[in-house]
Amino acid sequence: MAKRKRRPLKVPVIKSRVSHNQVPGTVSYTGKKEAKTTKLEIIDYSKEHYERVDTENIEDAFAFESSKHVTWINVNGLNNASEIERLGDYYKLHPLIQEDIVTTNQRPKMDEYEDYLFIVFKMLHYDENGLLINEHVSMVLGRDYVTTFQEADGDVFDGIRDRLENSKGRIRNAGSDYLMFAILDAVVDNYFMVIETISAKIEILEDQLFESKVESDITEDIQDLKKEILRIRRAIIPLREVINRIEKTDTLLIEGRTQNYIRDLYDHIIQVSESVEIYREMIWGLMDMYMTTISNKMNEVMKVLTIMASIFIPLTFMAGIYGMNFEYIPELQLQYGYFYLWGAMILVFFGMIWYFKRKKWL
Structure with missing residues (x-):
């Protein structure tokens, strides 16, 4: 593999305010403050x-x-x-x-x-x-x-x-x-x-x-x-x-x-x-x-997002299981299966909230 050529660093040209040809002992003002009279x-x-x-x-x-x-x-x-x-x-x-x-x-x-x-x-x-x-x-x-x-x-x-x-x-x-x-x-x-x-x-x-x-x-x-x-x-x-x-x-x-x-x-x-x-x-x-400070703020944001994702992962898993198009999935014929599933999901939700608070992550 051919080596990539490095771009040279561009250095601005610095112009001296003092002439390099100036004789030592020459009285020449080099400042920027102009006074009309001395x-x-x-x-x-x-x-x-x-x-x-x-x-x-x-x-x-x-x-x-x-x-x-x-x-x-x-x-x-x-x-x-x-x-x-x-x-x-x-x-x-x-x-x-x-x-x-x-x-x-x-x-x-x-x-x-x-x-x-x-x-x-x-x-x-x-x-x-x-x-x-x-x-x-x-x-x-x-x-x-x-x-x-x-x-x-x-x-x-x-x-x-x-x-x-x-x-x-x-x-x-x-x-x-x-x-x-x-x-x-x-x-x-x-x-x-x-x-x-x-x-x-x-x-x-x-x-x-x-x-x-x-x-x-x-x-x-x-x-x-x-x-x-x-x-x-x-x-x-x-x-x-x-x-x-x-x-x-x-x-x-x-x-x-x-x-x-x-x-x-x-x-x-x-x-x-x-x-x-x-x-x-x-x-x-x-x-x-x-x-x-910026890093801490980012960590707080990532912490909240991680906790939210952790809570909804099991709920998404449960919803995904019962959303599959198989004819003989257990509990599909239960009269109150829908409510049972909601109850299980709510229990999982509050259970995870309680667990996170116990670990002082919230």
Whole structure:
């Protein structure tokens, strides 16, 4: 027998958003979030001083280079690569750093340079439509400044802004290293909210499965939840390594008292990552639970059909015997034979019902 040829698996052609001929260090935005203008939010502060400037002019940030206070420059909008390059050139950021700032598929990481630290991480949150937003954020930590780069407006840093403006907590009394910690802490705290949302979604699906309220599109919901947890995992697990490196790094940019807070932050990211792994296993088990529920329903249907068939088989046998066209069949001449046969069939019927109930099959 001739062997059947296997059809090759059709793989879709994947087009890279980054040119393979691109020179390393070229600043080219690879994301999808388009901003008309690049917006800057500049906060210059110390224990006794607070100043905030909102602008769309990159050059306005240059005036704070000689500031004697701590300066936080938050840049919104990465698609204007030329503006990012101007800012990076002015602050003497390495070309590879500038490239990583606008490369949104960059894995969370930390690069240590002589005068600054460069950190990449992902900011996760749900929008008003319940969709998971995975935003690429970069941060440069210098001696007296922190610069953050976001893809678009909207973040989880409102608590930090409030503490800076109203001089709450210790942030106004600390340096730029503590501001770096506060930003990472806000991101990790929001991870907890994302994880709680995932937990709520899992509970809803589990309740539907246990209560047999399975909708036709529940498999799509489970697959969407799988994709969500994988996106969350790809953001959180590498950040755990980044924070571990920050904790262990030997740099003059981070003071000893701030290291204590970073160690606490590392404990938090460990807790989040463990929760992610637990919920990942639970989501993987939801499909098995769904298939088990479907199988149980099918078994119940087959059980009812089998019992009905078992009850009617002897009745059909009796009806078949007395329905044969032989002339000399016993009991055919009995005056009440018809009623006797019905009585026997009813007795057999109820007898089998009683037997099935005794065996707890009904």
